[in-house]
Each structure stands twice: as structure tokens, then as C-alpha cells.
Amino acid sequence: MAYNARMNFRARSTFRAGSFARLEAALVPKIQAAVDQGAAAVLAESQALCPVASGELKASGKKIVAWEGRRVTGYVEYDAGHAAFVEFGTGLAGRGTYPFSLPESGTPITGSWVYDYKGQNWPGMVAQPYIRPALDNRREDVRAAFAAQGFNV
Numbered sequence: 001m002a003y004n005a006r007m008n009f010r011a012r013s014t015f016r017a018g019s020f021a022r023l024e025a026a027l028v029p030k031i032q033a034a035v036d037q038g039a040a041a042v043l044a045e046s047q048a049l050c051p052v053a054s055g056e057l058k059a060s061g062k063k064i065v066a067w068e069g070r071r072v073t074g075y076v077e078y079d080a081g082h083a084a085f086v087e088f089g090t091g092l093a094g095r096g097t098y099p100f101s102l103p104e105s106g107t108p109i110t111g112s113w114v115y116d117y118k119g120q121n122w123p124g125m126v127a128q129p130y131i132r133p134a135l136d137n138r139r140e141d142v143r144a145a146f147a148a149q150g151f152n153v
Contacts, residue, residue, distance in 0.1 A: 035074035038142035039063040046134035089127030
């Protein structure tokens with residue numbers, strides 16, 4: 001007995017969101033709450049790691065959470081004038097920790113000031129990182145903040 005069967009199979013899936021405004025209204029506050037909680041955890045950790053001489057650096061730390069266009073952005077910022085120098089180090093001592101490659105010759109212009117890496121005669125200071133280690137230490141707290149809002153991260 002011969003069996004000759006021809007079978008057609010089709011599948012279709014359709015998603016109708018109805019109103020993206022309602023979806024956005026439901027999700028954005030949850031995303032903002034998660035970003036706020038994650039940034040707060042990183043700020044608290046960075047405050048604990050921040051070296052204190054005068055207290056100016058530590059006092060300049062803040063978290064910023066903003067809804068920009070279609071993106072929720074959160075970050076930790078230290079706006080004291082010497083914040084980057086403490087994080088990355090300076091001079092010869094900070095050379096191994098500076099995040100960019102240094103020029104082999106010449107005097108680079110960085111922003112509004114000139115810094116002569118080659119001709120300096122002072123040792124500088126070693127980096128005392130406090131922001132990047134804070135993010136590394138609290139990465140799981142940031143993930144947990146999103147998980148608490150129902151996001152699978």
C-alpha cells in the first residue's frame with residue numbers, strides 16, 4: 001500500500017500593542033526606578049571608596065537619572081576639578097593607570113590646558129580609583145534592581 005500525503009503547514013503570529021503610549025507609561029517608570037536604584041548603589045559604593053583629603057571630592061558626587069528621548073540614562077558623577085586625577089592618577093606615577101596611550105613626543109593639549117608628559121620633573125600621584133571599582137562591585141545590585149522591577153537581565 002502506497003502512502004502519498006501532501007501536507008501544508010503555515011504559522012502566523014501577530015502582535016498588536018494597541019497603544020504604545022500605554023506600554024511606555026507602564027514600562028518607563030519601572031525602568032527609571034531600576035536605573036535610580038542601581039545608580040544609588042554605585043554612588044554609595046563610590047562614596048565608601050572615595051579617598052578623602054579635604055572632603056571636596058566626596059561631596060561633589062551625585063547620581064543623575066534622566067529620561068532622554070526614548071532612553072533612561074543613569075550615571076554617577078563627581079564634578080570636583082580633581083576627580084579624574086584621583087581616579088586615573090597623574091604624572092609619572094599615574095602613567096600606568098591613565099586610560100589613554102601617552103604620546104611619545106610633543107606636548108599634547110588636553111581640553112583647555114597643556115600637559116607635558118615627557119618634560120615633567122615631578123613624580124605625580126598614583127591612581128586611587130573609586131568610580132570604576134564601585135561599578136564593578138555593585139554590578140549585581142544593578143542587575144537585581146532591574147530583576148526587582150520584573151526585567152530578566
